[in-house]
Amino acid sequence: MVVLTMTMICGVFICSMCMKQLGSDSWSRIVKIQVAEQSCNKSLVPPSEVQFVHYPQPLNYSRKECTCTPVRFFAIISSQRSGSGWFETLLNSHINVSSNGEIFSKKERRSNISSIIKTMDMVYNLDWNSSASKNECTAAAGFKWMLNQVMILISSFFASFFLCVGIIMRLLLKAIYTCF
Template identity: 60%
Template sequence: MAEEICLFTKDALIIKPPKKSPASLRMLVLVFAMVCGVYICSVCLRQTNIHTSTKFINIEVNQRYCHDNDIDKSQTPYLHYPKPTSFSRAECACNPVRLFTILSMQRSGSGWFETLLNSHTNVSSNGEIFSVKERRSNVSSIFSTLDRVYNLDWFTSASKNQCSAAVGFKWMLNQGLMEYHKEIAEYFNSKGVSVIFLFRRNLLRRMVSVLANSYDRYAKLLNGTHKSHVHSHEEADTLSSYKPVMNSTSLVTDLKLMEKMVLDALEHFSSTRHIVLYYEDLIKNRTKLVDVQEFLGLPQMELTSRQVKIHRGSLSEHIKNWDDITKILRGTTYESFLQTDYTN
C-alpha cells in the first residue's frame, strides 16, 4: 500500500519510504523545532532591541537637540539647559544658560554692580539670597537653595527665567561661604558655576560705608526710611551728611582682617572658573563691563544703573576724626587709602 502511494506520474513528487529509524526521525524533528524556536526568538528580540534603540535614539536626539555645534567645546561644561518644575521655558528651552555667583563683601559695590548686570535683557541676578540664615544653616540647605536658583525655580523681581542666558546671585563672604568653602567650591566645579569676585581696593572707604549704613538702620535719615542704595544726588547727600567716628585703636587690625578675608576667599575658590574685579576699576573704566559680559558669554550691551554713589569725593569729608585716622595710617601699607582714588 505504501509503495502504491509513492507511484505517481512522471512529473509528480515521489516520496520514498523513510529509511531512517523512528528515533532518528524524532531527533530530526526536535532539532528542526529548536532551530525554528531560536529563529523566532531572535527575530522577536531584534524587533524589541530596535524599538528600545529607537527610544534611546529619540532620547539622545532630544538631549542633543539643544546643543549648538558652533559653540566652543571648552565652554560645554558651563552651558546648561535647565528644566524648571514651576514653569515651562517654552521656545527658550534650548537657550543655553550659564550659572554664576558674585562673591563679595557688604558695601563693596555689589548692589550697584548687580543692577548693571540685571540691565542686560538676558541676565537674572537674584540678589543676596543667603542673607536669610536658614538657607545657610548647613551644607544641605545651601545646596538645596543653589539647586533652586540654578534650575530657574527661584523668583525675584530680577528674574527673566524663560530666556535667561545667565542666572546667579550675590553671596557675601560672611554668609556661610567661608565656613563651607570646600564643599561649595566642589559644587561650583561639578555644576560649572562661574565665579565673579568683586572687592574694593580701598578698604577704608568700605569701612566708612559700613559704619554709615549701620547708623542709618536706626536713624532712618530719609524721611524715616532706611535705604542702603539711592537713586538721586539729594538722597546721597542726606545719607553722606553723617560722618562716622572711626576706632583709630583697632583700625589697622580691622583692615588686616578684611584683607585676609579677601585673600582667603581668592585662595579657597581659586580652582573655579573665575574673574576678579575691583569696584574702583569699574568706576574709572567702564570697559571692564565688556570683560564681564565676555566672561558670561553674553551678547554685548550697554549696561546701566539708576543707583547714585553716596560717599563721593575725598574721604576727609566723610570721617569725623580724620586727623586721627591720618596719623594712624601714615607710614603703613594702608597709607594709600587716604588718597582720593576716583573723582566722582
C-alpha cells in the first residue's frame, strides 16, 4: 500500500513538473521563433493561409529575387510500397516544388528532438541540398517521412521515458526503505 501511495505521489509530482515546463514560453525556446520584417505585399496571401506561409532565409545562398515568394510547408507521411515515391516524383516535376525525400532515413537526423528540428529548419529554409533543390523560386518545400521512422522515434521516446521513471522509482523506494 505504501508503494502504491508513493507511486501515485511521484506520478503527480512528475506530471506537475512536466506541466510547468510546457508553459507558454517553452515552445519559443525549443523552436526559436524569430519575427522578421518583410517589405513584401502579404495581401496576395489569403488571410486563412497566412499562418502556413513562410519566407525562408537560406544560409547557403542569396534568395534576393525570391524574397517575396511565400513558401508553404508539406510533409508526405506514408508507409512503404504505397506509391509515395511516385507521388514525390510527381511533385518534383513542378518547377516550384521541392520534395526532398526521406530526410529522416538516417538515424542521427531523428535521434532526438533537436536534431529533428535542425533538419526540418534546413529543409524549410531551403538549405537542404538534394536533387529536388530548384534554381527557380520555390513555392513549396517538404519531405517524406515513412511511418516506420515515426514509430521508431515514438518507441525510443517512450523507452527513455520509462527508463527515467524506473530509475526515479528505484531511488524513491530506496529512500523510503532507508528512512524506515
